[in-house]
Amino acid sequence: MSWSDGGTTQHNVTAGSANVTYTATFTAGSGTPPTITGTTPASGATGVALNSTIKAVFSAAMTASTINTTTFTLIPQGSSTPVAAAVAYDGTTKTATVTPSTPLNPATTYVATVKGGASGVKDGNGVALAADKVWTFTTRNGPPSGTSFVSDLSWMSMTNGWGPVEKDMSNGEQLAGDGRPISIRNIKFTKGLGAHAASTVTYNLAGACSAFTATIGVDDEAPLGSIVFQVFAGSTKLYDSGVLRGTTAGVSINVPITGNPQQLQLIVTDAGDGASNDHADWADAKLTCQ
Numbered sequence: 235m236s237w238s239d240g241g242t243t244q245h246n247v248t249a250g251s252a253n254v255t256y257t258a259t260f261t262a263g264s265g266t267p268p269t270i271t272g273t274t275p276a277s278g279a280t281g282v283a284l285n286s287t288i289k290a291v292f293s294a295a296m297t298a299s300t301i302n303t304t305t306f307t308l309i310p311q312g313s314s315t316p317v318a319a320a321v322a323y324d325g326t327t328k329t330a331t332v333t334p335s336t337p338l339n340p341a342t343t344y345v346a347t348v349k350g351g352a353s354g355v356k357d358g359n360g361v362a363l364a365a366d367k368v369w370t371f372t373t374r375n376g377p378p379s380g381t382s383f384v385s386d387l388s389w390m391s392m393t394n395g396w397g398p399v400e401k402d403m404s405n406g407e408q409l410a411g412d413g414r415p416i417s418i419r420n421i422k423f424t425k426g427l428g429a430h431a432a433s434t435v436t437y438n439l440a441g442a443c444s445a446f447t448a449t450i451g452v453d454d455e456a457p458l459g460s461i462v463f464q465v466f467a468g469s470t471k472l473y474d475s476g477v478l479r480g481t482t483a484g485v486s487i488n489v490p491i492t493g494n495p496q497q498l499q500l501i502v503t504d505a506g507d508g509a510s511n512d513h514a515d516w517a518d519a520k521l522t523c524q
């Protein structure tokens with residue numbers, strides 16, 4: 235701000251002197267630039283929830299119209315396409331927030347940028363953030379947010395009694411990929427796991443999952459099978475089917491997952507009578523996660 239009477243004459247202002255009119259001139263864009271005093275998530279944060287919002291707190295009251303999807307962006311590292319999001323500014327807390335339209339992807343590093351300089355965000359006096367504020371964070375690993383077929387996820391580990399566990403087909407024989415459509419009492423399933431006792435498949439939940447669902451049973455390719463299906467979270471047994479046989483209809487299960495465990499184990503045992511014909515289907519198996 236500067237003061238002037240519009241002329242070049244120096245005025246000595248003393249009692250009784252003639253009135254002189256001074257004009258205060260505010261120059262937009264001058265003054266101390268605002269800064270960002272904090273971010274959420276913090277720079278370098280890991281294990282960030284997929285439903286997070288991204289926030290920047292300013293040192294000064296900002297001009298809300300300068301904070302928008304152009305000046306506050308979230309971009310997956312290595313991409314040039316910002317995440318679709320709503321951007322808002324709360325003058326009470328001097329906080330700008332990016333709210334993504336859909337949950338973030340797991341195990342992904344994101345780059346958050348608040349633009350500075352002439353085309354950047356500006357405070358209430360029109361003073362811009364001096365330079366771009368850029369920080370990164372990484373989301374949790376584990377399944378995506380929502381409901382996923384486990385056969386579309388990567389397992390952490392897998393053991394199986396007859397070749398590998400198959401995805402979206404019955405166990406078949408010892409080779410990978412030699413199964414048939416999953417079939418329990420002649421009801422076919424396009425998704426699921428085809429296992430064989432004794433089998434354990436372990437999934438990483440990253441503490442973010444709340445339910446496991448499936449239809450379980452002995453596959454029609456081995457009707458003499460006898461199997462027990464179990465679901466464990468670490469050392470905690472969440473579900474036990476009892477003995478299912480090749481004559482048992484598929485059993486629809488909905489297993490709540492509580493306590494935010496890190497891992498889930500899908501276990502098949504031979505029901506205590508040997509593993510011959512124990513072809514076990516986790517048909518339509520799904521995890522629901524945050």
Ligand SMILES: [Ca+2]
Pocket residue numbers: 396397398400404405406407408409410411412413
């Ligand atoms: Ca096979």
Ligand SMILES: [Ca+2]
Pocket residue numbers: 431459460461503504505506507508509510512
């Ligand atoms: Ca058996």
